[in-house]
Amino acid sequence: MAKEPLCLSTAELIEHHPHAAGILLDKLSTAVYLRDSETGSLYGNQSYHQLLEQAELARECSSEEQDQLSALIDARALAEGRPLLDQEELWASPQGKQSLLVSRFPQNRLLLGYIQHLDTSTQERQFLQRAIEDARCLLWQATVREWPWDETIAPDAIRLSPEKDTVLHWSLRVIAPDAVRRWLPLPNNQNEAFQDTLYFARSESERRRGDQLAMEAIRDNLSHYSQEFSLSLPDKTVVWLSETVTVERLTDDTWHLVGIATDITQRKESELQLAHQANHDPLTGLANRRHLLDTIAQLTPHKECQAALLFLDLDNFKHINDSLGHVFGDSVLVALAERLQEVVPESGLLARLGGDEFTVLLPEICDTDQVDLLARRLLTSLEAPLAVGERMLTLSGSIGVALTDLPDAEELLRKADTAMYHAKNTGKGRWAQFDTSMDERVMRRFEIESALRRAIQNQEISLSFQPIVSLRTGELHSFEALARWQLPSGSFIPPSSFIPLAEETGLIIPLGAMILQQACEQGRKLRDAFPMIPIRMNVNISEKQFQLPYFVDQVTRVLRETGFPAPALCLELTESVLLGDSEGCAKKIRALEKLGIQLTLDDFGTGYSSLSYLSQLPVQGLKIDAHFIQGLTSSSREKVAQNVAIIRAILGLAYTFELSVTAEGIEDEEQRRRVESLGVTFGQGYLFARPLSYTDVEAYLEEHALPSVAQAA
Structure with a gap:
């Protein structure tokens, strides 16, 4: 009786006849139990x-209490993850305490235990040992999602192909295939062994690779090897497996392979998800900078074709973020990414580098006309109205293009970026292809930036002052302080070159602070020198400077240190300054007004003019951009009419909100006459005076302003 079950695999018995297995275990005098720590x-x-019943009959403890005592030790075995073998424990019984041998085998969340009397027969011990090992194998598969297999490879399993490549022909013997099927739902083909079903569920390349690994292990006398591969299931899902194989050489020409395959799908999916996140932009889902550079680095040189990179940057996108908010700006970028994807060819890679910067990589360009066509299509796509929420936007952008035969990822990106800035600086809304002369301009720009930084640190930036006069009487109203940069060599760098550079690099913040300080200091000296003339100073304030949280404190400190009166200071702001944090902006403007400082909107009509801030914010004046003034003397009647209409509209707003108006850039008498006839109050330009040094201002005041003061007296 006892020997019969020893000939039968308990694993197979439990798998195929679970009820019979229960009867078999119940015939044992050994107590066997299985605890699930997850479900209890x-x-x-x-x-x-x-x-348990004997413990209760002994009245020393209930069966539940006895089980709880045992569960505590079970929990320790599960926590440590290692078996506790033949531990002698005292269990209650009607006859008193009895010594029992308890062994515990943890397997993930399950614990298999058996309790034997000290006089358990040797035969039952042997059977129990075999049963326990086989049952643990099943528990292992049930909780870990693994399967073991083995195979003996004889000489006839290996042959040489006509090309003399070693080819391995073999199949695995999967232990307990039905248990594997429970978590790996492969098709149950009656005409195909389960191990063959497993084998052919791999792709052809992975089958070939697995065979090659086994062959190399045999050939090179390796003790083990491992691999990861995937199986494609009928429902189109993919299961990833990690396989470790131990190789044992039985004879000169016979090998025994024992392997275990583990389900790593969850880990692999997490890795793939992390890899996707690492290589894609979280906002748009496009490839990111890392993905782009990796793709460029993997390109192989082509004799007749080149790789092309198009670098696209939106024009003035910051104004959208400032005026409509960053959340809306993100929505614009998502909608734009979808539109650009429709234009990019299938062979191309569209990426977002960050902010409003996008790139398109074309791996093979055999005709440069393809680049020209794509660049134009991208720009046309940008210009088409874009619906975002309830708004309809029209965007524009600049594109730089770089071509290469031998891809150097960082260098290709740098050249495309350089070409993009060249396109932006030559008018925006266009594209340019990189050439070596652009590098020279970039180097020159870098040199100017370094020199500007030193000039600011060494207080080498000086001020010039351009008069603003009454168009009716010609009398002085105020001076606008303008920065002038003279190099040690004596040559001047025009403001149109270094002011935009200072804006881009952030140097405008220390530069702006220095200009404000000098304007107030020199304004104070002029007021002391000419006490009969109410000297006023207009100072330009950049958007970045105004956005500083301590800007109002900075202005207050300068006025206090220099002694320049606040009512004589006018800060000129561009319209873009007012489009950012409206609440914070209003708070600063009201604080400046409380100090007595005047505020004027510079270059009015070129930005995002809005009636709301004119009506809500304490602004005292407007300055009409020189572009509109110069258009009054254009040879085109239509252009003249357009500029007259714009100026009249600006004047209408100014009269409505009781604002003074200054016309900039008046260069001849005809322009002066026309703006005065339209109703403009003040004028500024070369017709009246060029920007003057401090010494020239003193002469100007003596020649022009003092007589008018005397006449007024």
Whole structure:
């Protein structure tokens, strides 16, 4: 009786005849139990339940209490993850305490335990040992999603092909295939062994690779090898497996392979998700900078074709973020990414580098006309109205293009970026292809930036002052302080070159602070020198400077240190300054007004003019941009009419909100006459005076302003 079950695999018995296995275990005098720490469920054979009942009959503890004592030790075994073998424990019984040998085998969340009397027969011990090992194998597969396999490879499994490449022909013997099927739902083909179904669920390349690994292990006398591969299931899902194989050489021409395959799908999916996140922009889902550079680095040189990179940057996108908010700006970028994707060819890679910067990589360009066509299509796509929420926007952008035969990722990106800035600086809304002369301009720009930084640190930036006069009387109204940069060599760098550079690099903040300080200091000196003339100073304030949280404190400190009166200071702001944080902007403007400082909107009509801030913010004046003034003397009647209409509209707003108006850039008498006839109050330009040094201002005041003061007296 006892030997018969020893010939039968308990694993197969439990798998195919679970009810018969229960009867078999119940015939044992050894108590066997299975505890699930996750669900709290417990299975025990008859002998186990009898032990609990004996403890209750002894009245020393209830069966639940006895089980709880055992569960505490079970928990320790599960926590440590290692078996506790043949531990002698005292269990209560009607006859008194009895010594029992308890062994515990943890397997993930499950614990298999058996309790033997000291006089358990040797035959039952042997059977139990085999049963326990086989049952643990099943528990292992049920909780870990693994399967073991083995195979003996004889000489006839290996042959040489006509090309003399070693080819391995073999199949695995999967242990307990039905248990594997429970978590790996492969098709159950009656005409195909399960191990073959597993084998052919791999792709052809992975089958070839697995065979090659086994062949190399045999050939090179390796003790083990490992691999990862995927299986394609009928429902189109993919299962990833990690396989470790131990190789044992039985004879000169016979090998025994024992392997275990583990389900790593969850880990692999996490890795793939992390890899996707690492290589894609989270906002638009496009490839990111890392993905782009990796793709460029993997390109192989082509004899007749080149790789092309198009670098696209939106024009003035910052104004959208400032006026409509960053959340809306993100929505614009998402909608734009979808539109650009429709234009990019299938062979191209569209990426977002960050902010409003996009790139398109074309791996093979055999005709440069393809680049020209794509660049034009991208620009046309940008200019088409874009619906975002309830708004309709029209965007524009600049594109730089770089071509290469031998891809150097960083260098290709740098050249495309350089070409893009060249396109932006030559008018925006266009594209340019990189050439070496652009590098020279970039180097020159870098040199100017370095020199500007030193000039600011060494206080080498000086001021000139351009008069603003009454158009009716010609009398002085105020001076606008303008920065002038003279190099040690004596040559001048025009403001149109270094002011935009200072804006881009952030140097405008220390530069702006220095200009404000000098304007107030020199204004104070002029007022002391000419006490009969109410000297006023207009100072330009950049957007970045105004956005500083301490800007109002900075102005207050300068006025206090220099002694220049606040009512004589007028800060000129561009319209873009007012489009950012409206609440914070209003708070600063009201604080400046409280100090007595005047505020004027510079270059009015060129930005995002809005009636709302004219009506809500304490602004005292407007300055009409020189572009509109110069258009009054254009040879085109239509252009003249357009500029007259614009100036009249600006004047209408100014009269409505009781604002003074100054016309900039008046260069001849005809322009002066026309703006005065339209109703403009003040004028500024070369017709009246060029920007003057401090010494020239003194002469100007003596020649022009003093007589008018005397006449007024």
